[in-house]
Amino acid sequence: MTVSPTISLVEVLGTMASDKYITAEELEKHNKPDDLWISIQGKVYNVTDWAKIHPGGDVPLLNMAGQDVTDPFIAFHPATAWKRLDKFYTGYHVKDYQVSEVSKDFRKLATELVKAGMFEKKGHQVIYSLCFVSLMLFACIYGVLRSDSFWVHMLSGALLGFSWIQVAYLGHDSGHYQMMTTRGWNKSMGILIGNCVTGISIAWWKWTHNAHHIAVNSLDHDPDLQHLPMLAVSSHLFKSLTSSFYGRKLTFDRFARLMVSYQHLSFYPVMCVARVNLYLQTFLVLLSKRKVPDRALNILGTAVFWTWFPLLVSCLPNWPERIAFVLVSFCVTAIQHIQFCLNHFGAHVYIGPPRGDNWFEKQASGSIDISCYPWMDWFYGGLQFQLEHHLFPRLPRVQLRNISPAVRELCKKHNVPYMSLSFYEANVHTIKTLRAAALQARDLANPIPKNMLWEAVNTHG
Numbered sequence: 065m066t067v068s069p070t071i072s073l074v075e076v077l078g079t080m081a082s083d084k085y086i087t088a089e090e091l092e093k094h095n096k097p098d099d100l101w102i103s104i105q106g107k108v109y110n111v112t113d114w115a116k117i118h119p120g121g122d123v124p125l126l127n128m129a130g131q132d133v134t135d136p137f138i139a140f141h142p143a144t145a146w147k148r149l150d151k152f153y154t155g156y157h158v159k160d161y162q163v164s165e166v167s168k169d170f171r172k173l174a175t176e177l178v179k180a181g182m183f184e185k186k187g188h189q190v191i192y193s194l195c196f197v198s199l200m201l202f203a204c205i206y207g208v209l210r211s212d213s214f215w216v217h218m219l220s221g222a223l224l225g226f227s228w229i230q231v232a233y234l235g236h237d238s239g240h241y242q243m244m245t246t247r248g249w250n251k252s253m254g255i256l257i258g259n260c261v262t263g264i265s266i267a268w269w270k271w272t273h274n275a276h277h278i279a280v281n282s283l284d285h286d287p288d289l290q291h292l293p294m295l296a297v298s299s300h301l302f303k304s305l306t307s308s309f310y311g312r313k314l315t316f317d318r319f320a321r322l323m324v325s326y327q328h329l330s331f332y333p334v335m336c337v338a339r340v341n342l343y344l345q346t347f348l349v350l351l352s353k354r355k356v357p358d359r360a361l362n363i364l365g366t367a368v369f370w371t372w373f374p375l376l377v378s379c380l381p382n383w384p385e386r387i388a389f390v391l392v393s394f395c396v397t398a399i400q401h402i403q404f405c406l407n408h409f410g411a412h413v414y415i416g417p418p419r420g421d422n423w424f425e426k427q428a429s430g431s432i433d434i435s436c437y438p439w440m441d442w443f444y445g446g447l448q449f450q451l452e453h454h455l456f457p458r459l460p461r462v463q464l465r466n467i468s469p470a471v472r473e474l475c476k477k478h479n480v481p482y483m484s485l486s487f488y489e490a491n492v493h494t495i496k497t498l499r500a501a502a503l504q505a506r507d508l509a510n511p512i513p514k515n516m517l518w519e520a521v522n523t524h525g
Contacts, residue, residue, distance in 0.1 A: 085159040095130030101154065103132045106161035109152035121271055123309065124278040127285060127417050132158065135167055135423035136278065138174050140457055142183070166478040170424045173470055177456065187462035190243055193234055200227040208379050217380055221389040225396025231261050232400060233445030239270050242460045255358070259365025263373065265346040267362045275309050277457060279418040281411055281430030284308050288408060293320030294334055295327050297409050297497055299504045305415065325506045328499035335398040406490040407432050407450040410497045411483065425480055427454040433484040438465060451482065
């Protein structure tokens with residue numbers, strides 16, 4: 065049965081007549097937890113109740129409340145998510161909705177990647193990584209249990225550290241739903257390899273990491289830059305900003321000033337014990353009153369780690385070797401902690417909430433790629449393509465190198481910065497950033513004029 069063109073036209077005109085419009089300024093007023101609206105491609109959605117059960121947590125939605133979030137929505141969601149939007153539709157359109165040229169090109173690139181099936185082509189990286197990790201863990205346990213040599217025990221500790229690095233990459237993949245084919249399997253693998261093998265809660269990681277992706281390099285919204293009293297990447301943090309993420313003031317007191325004043329010297333030693341902070345954060349989140357998805361499973365997985373790890377350490381012959389074994393394993397993982405810092409510490413920072421209308425530009429200005437040979441991709445876990453990953457978080461890591469030329473070309477076309485440094489250059493750049501902030505922190509007598517001078521010279525922040 066065919067549909068009359070006249071009826072179709074009437075239906076279309078009726079739909080157009082029923083559409084209601086609000087301005088972007090009016091949309092911005094709906095930016096509170098109990099009144100949370102967003103727009104996607106100009107259509108307005110009420111996600112107040114959805115934010116409470118959103119798989120990515122409520123923080124990303126709260127940070128983007130009252131804005132058009134088309135580009136972030138495209139970045140974080142599969143095509144199937146579009147079908148679920150209708151139940152949140154308010155009937156309103158944004159009257160003055162506009163799309164920038166860079167956003168048009170970003171969306172075009174995203175469409176091309178979907179059509180090419182690149183989000184489904186995961187390759188065999190997961191299998192290779194799991195085999196590699198299993199081999200290292202077996203060698204570590206064998207060295208501890210079957211050898212009496214001090215140096216074999218230290219090598220075993222190093223292997224454990226390297227295995228934790230690779231497991232963290234796999235946990236990262238599962239957290240972004242890249243590792244397995246379904247959301248449920250990704251969640252299960254995240255708890256298994258995250259909580260059970262490393263002792264770091266996947267629930268804590270997703271809570272902070274999603275906020276980091278949305279508000280990359282916002283000093284008051286991105287938790288990955290909020291490391292006072294130990295580290296500060298910008299003099300703006302000396303003003304004791306209030307963290308939107310943690311809901312508390314990032315106090316810059318005398319102790320913080322002392323530590324930050326020497327942060328370019330203490331950076332690497334701090335990274336050697338940074339893992340302790342991750343364990344602490346895991347405990348604080350799992351035992352807190354805030355809503356934690358799958359809290360029981362996360363606690364159980366973490367308990368598994370704190371059973372097998374102390375038991376393995378106790379098999380060493382004496383306390384000096386046990387302490388050395390743990391320190392060696394932690395020091396090896398410092399390589400990964402340093403890498404995470406290299407990707408963002410030396411990039412542009414800002415104050416305030418993120419905006420959905422400059423998604424591409426903010427991700428580019430806040431991220432630094434690490435250039436390396438293809439045969440070293442396993443070492444960096446795909447995160448050397450930091451900008452590519454931030455633009456397309458669901459894209460399997462094996463595809464990041466393939467899309468890098470297209471992203472680079474897009475940045476060039478729109479005059480958007482694209483930073484790609486060698487591992488050595490990125491370290492130098494990061495230390496210079498930390499040193500600049502350290503020298504400003506030391507100026508106790510007249511900090512403001514000197515801070516302004518340093519901001520002018522370094523154009524950082």
